[in-house]
Amino acid sequence: MTKKLTLIFLVIIAVIIWMLLQKNQEKSNPVQIVSQQNQQITETPEQQTKAKIKTLETEVANHMAEDISQPIENTLKELTYMQLYEKSLVAKDCFGFYLLSENNSYGLSDETKKNEIDYIQDYKNKIERNSKGRQNHATEQQIQSYQDHTVQCTDLKTEIESNTESSDREKESFSFAFEQLRLIMTAKEPISDEGKQLKFVLKEAKAFKNTTWELKKLNAGESDLSKQETNLLKQEIQNLNFKLKSSDYFGKEAKLTPEYLALKKEFDDKQAYLDLHLIINQQELIHHKKILINSIAVLESHLKTEYPLVFNEAFNGLNLNLNSSNRLPHFYKLDRITKTALQIPIISQQIFEQSGIKDKNYFNLLLQPSLDLYQCYLGAECTFPNNRRLTYLCYLPKHDFQETTEGLFFEACEMNIEDFYLQNYLTGNQVEDMNVIFNYLVNNYAK
């Protein structure tokens, strides 16, 4: 009996010791996050970054090892033009991620640089910082979507790198994957009608942009003064302008003082002298204007298409890819010199004038939804995650949360774009005016 009891007692002791040991082990190695946090306290920021890079390298290596069974060599060549185009859109959406990763963190704060490797944490922080009052934390769906996005971007870059011969420096660029894909696309012959139209429009849009740059240079003219004199004058004008702008008008009546007026006169005289010595090649200017007008007509004709993607590229091309709904519509001013002023009416300006809406800011807020819904009308994918706009609205800010509310509407992950715009994003009154723009698009461009 005593033996039995001793045995039971020993077993109990052993179990307790075993349980305590387990507990201690857990304590000394309590999931990675805690141990990483402890490490971070003692490590220098440099060591932390190195450690993070090492973790990432391991992850990428593991990821690549998994793919060994599926060689990615030359996979791009086998893709159709449309498949390449789709990939190029993904590459474009990855700009933000590519900027964060690798060594492309120029322009970013030191704080961002430190966190750049922990993409998901970085993302969560951004959502918290930019929550705009409606949500304090990223939703699970937003986090998952962003995580998928980082994997997609990493895979794409790996695929492009293994399919092209480029220098390390080229590979570092955030637009590397996009540019490479567009390069491959120029050599690829599309099979489908949509692909053919798309290729044509992309080529025309590029030519249109180049012509505007050429015109800008021609319109600015060349001075017959020496470069040294021109630079000196420009510097003086800049200094005078600064003085005028910083003069303290109120209280001292500076604007009305002889000193102020003398400054203003000097500024005007110098500017007039510069303008007087500008020589503009009128013949070349006229020639390029003709090319430009032709380009506009060609792109405009492609707005009347049954393919949403073609419409989108033609529209963006005509807008000179001034990819900011906040700044549109406006005339693309080629030069400030009034005597040779040349303005190119971009497409959104034309629609603005036709819409009957007179307030530019108000119109700007309605233009993008109208365009998105028009593309749905043409048959584009309009549900999450297949609709690119919904992905921007839901989780993917286009420019690292700079001046944009995109990526902050978790509701966009859960509905189609029409419901999102009509039920959540636009007021009932805005919908009334948006319909005007939408109807304009249907009446003028739908076949």
Added chain:
Amino acid sequence: MRNKTTIAVLILFIGCLLASYLPIKSRTHKATNNEHSINQKKTQGPIKNLKSKKLKKKTKALQVPEDIIQELSQQKYSSEPLLEVATVTLLLEDCKKGSSVNLSRQKSSEIFEEMIIKYQNNCQDILNNYPIISNLGSKNESEMMMLKIAMQSDYAEFFEKGMALQFQSDEVTQNFLIDAIKLITRSKSASLIVKIGELPLSLESQPYFNQLFEILGTINPVYTKHILTQASVLLSCQYNKGMTCSPISTYMLKQCFEYEEACGLDVQTWFQTHNTPAHNRDIAKLVDFLESQAQ
């Protein structure tokens, strides 16, 4: 682009305004627990009643010069010296902005030139009426002067709290500013109301923006802020003889610069002719909301 001086002046003012409205609780508390101190206040004047030693020290040096008190007694905009000085400071700040618009070489239509001359004449009148305040020159000087006036109010301690919040965007500041909007609308001062849209009311002010979202039926903060700005301009037209809405107001000068057809119009006419009826209905919703906040 938000102007820092305007914000500074607004926050200074808000601090002052809150000081005279908010601490009702503390007033009651004081009244029940320390009637003696309240009675002291009445007999000894506001500055002597300040509890904080730090503030006492500060305010000793903060005497508002007689000539400024004299200038503020004109009461052109308000019988309350604090409102008068805040209005004048904001008007002068606007005059400076208007002057810089004129410097742009990009646009100088005849009608715009005509409006800017009228605008400048108006500014000149303000300068002539308030020579001492307008001659304070630097931003710091005018802020200091406002500070002095504010420190003579009963609740200088609370005002100091407002001062400490400058340019921060934390929750405390946001809540402070949300209360400030209510108080500004109550002030019935046009040049303050017109600035509601310019307040550094960041979009983190969740409860406030949620209210606006619900009223408008949107979750878009950019549009909401845009409408809030226009609503505050329209609401301001009701006060100070519509000075913030006249054809030579800063708002209309900016519109005239942007749209030639706006030149010579007042805000109400401009909104009626320029905005769509649907757009105006959204503005009206927020005007109603702001008005209800002032009740």
